[in-house]
Amino acid sequence: MATEDQTYFEAIIDRRHSDSLKWAKYRDRYILPMWVADMDFRCPPPVIEALRQQVEHGIFGYAVRPDSLNAVIINWLSQQHGWTIQEDWLVWLPGLVCALNVACRGLVQPNQQVVTFTPIYPPFLSAPHYSQRPLIRCPLQYETGRYTFDLEQFENAVGDNTALLLLCSPHNPVGRVWTKDELEPLVEICLRKNILICSDEIHCDLVIKPTARQIPTATLSDAATQNTITLMAASKTFNVPGLNCAFAVIPNPQIRQRFRQAAFGIVPHVNAIGYAGTLAAFGQSHDWHKQLLDYLRQNRDLLVEAVRSLPGLKMDTPEATYLAWLDGRDLDISNLVEFFEVAGVGLSGGAEFDAPGFLRLNFGCPRKTLLTALDRIRTAVSKLRR
Numbered sequence: 001m002a003t004e005d006q007t008y009f010e011a012i013i014d015r016r017h018s019d020s021l022k023w024a025k026y027r028d029r030y031i032l033p034m035w036v037a038d039m040d041f042r043c044p045p046p047v048i049e050a051l052r053q054q055v056e057h058g059i060f061g062y063a064v065r066p067d068s069l070n071a072v073i074i075n076w077l078s079q080q081h082g083w084t085i086q087e088d089w090l091v092w093l094p095g096l097v098c099a100l101n102v103a104c105r106g107l108v109q110p111n112q113q114v115v116t117f118t119p120i121y122p123p124f125l126s127a128p129h130y131s132q133r134p135l136i137r138c139p140l141q142y143e144t145g146r147y148t149f150d151l152e153q154f155e156n157a158v159g160d161n162t163a164l165l166l167l168c169s170p171h172n173p174v175g176r177v178w179t180k181d182e183l184e185p186l187v188e189i190c191l192r193k194n195i196l197i198c199s200d201e202i203h204c205d206l207v208i209k210p211t212a213r214q215i216p217t218a219t220l221s222d223a224a225t226q227n228t229i230t231l232m233a234a235s236k237t238f239n240v241p242g243l244n245c246a247f248a249v250i251p252n253p254q255i256r257q258r259f260r261q262a263a264f265g266i267v268p269h270v271n272a273i274g275y276a277g278t279l280a281a282f283g284q285s286h287d288w289h290k291q292l293l294d295y296l297r298q299n300r301d302l303l304v305e306a307v308r309s310l311p312g313l314k315m316d317t318p319e320a321t322y323l324a325w326l327d328g329r330d331l332d333i334s335n336l337v338e339f340f341e342v343a344g345v346g347l348s349g350g351a352e353f354d355a356p357g358f359l360r361l362n363f364g365c366p367r368k369t370l371l372t373a374l375d376r377i378r379t380a381v382s383k384l385r386r
């Protein structure tokens with residue numbers, strides 16, 4: 001694909017009858033789905049080609065990991081994030097939501113607590129609940145147009161029995177890329193208080209703020225390396241979330257063993273299609289990735305501009321992800337999701353993220369779709385103010 005080619009992302013692909021979770025929710029209704037985090041773009045051509053070869057082979061038996069996959073991941077992490085990892089740190093998984101649940105079960109005793117910062121991607125709230133581990137919720141602090149950690153509150157909230165921090169970095173839904181100055185003192189508290197860190201970095205390759213740089217939590221110090229599980233996947237970046245392939249990077253052998261033990265017999269193996277897609281994504285889709293970031297940045301800028309002119313809605317500029325976090329509290333509407341569905345746009349409600357009054361909008365779509373959604377939002381909001 002030519003580097004300057006944006007037409008790939010402009011294509012409107014009809015997903016209404018494709019058994020897509022995102023689109024099935026509003027099948028045959030006048031609602032554009034902008035909720036769950038998958039994008040409406042075709043994935044990179046090398047991924048499509050790799051999957052075509054798998055399909056044409058025609059036998060879908062149990063799979064082993066392709067020989068070159070670990071090397072491709074090691075190379076990607078080194079090139080993109082300056083992180084040198086060892087092959088035996090990698091644990092392959094069929095998804096990261098299951099990894100959050102495995103971490104809660106395998107690394108936290110029943111009488112110990114998990115802690116996380118809110119608002120947060122809902123499985124961070126449900127994983128401790130399903131695992132019957134109490135959860136401490138620390139609200140992110142909002143100051144001068146951006147969310148950050150309130151470290152004093154965090155330190156006061158955790159105790160001797162807090163075993164695991166579920167950290168989202170970059171953050172879904174607030175779109176922050178945490179800086180070294182923010183991460184370092186957080187990691188220092190965790191080390192001092194003996195709290196393991198599970199750093200979900202699934203969005204690490206979707207940094208769209210030109211001056212921001214993703215810092216893998218595990219790279220902050222040797223102690224951080226030994227105290228952190230990092231979760232990653234091709235799924236968000238290369239738009240292959242339905243292929244069910246992800247990995248954890250766990251340098252500490254004892255933690256890796258406990259994590260693996262908790263997954264044994266419950267978490268299924270990765271399938272051949274998932275491996276093939278991941279290999280082609282990280283191995284051969286660099287141009288597509290660069291183009292995607294440019295396209296998303298333009299969508300984001302357009303969205304920020306549009307929302308600024310809407311009375312009652314506010315948003316900060318996301319630094320990463322294709323997810324916008326909208327503050328709709330000034331609209332004073334009890335059911336915001338329903339209000340916008342009636343207007344023709346399907347958004348995620350903030351309550352699921354522990355933040356009623358907010359909405360999450362997925363702008364990983366062709367610009368035309370985004371513009372249509374913005375028109376509908378504008379019409380609905382302006383009617384309110386008449």
Ligand SMILES: Cc1ncc(COP(=O)(O)O)c(C=O)c1O
Pocket residue numbers: 037094095096097098121168172200202203233235241246
């Ligand atoms: C922070 C975060 N973790 C995990 C996931 C989903 O992971 P998976 O589809 O591999 O279970 C998402 C999806 O949006 C996410 O935003």
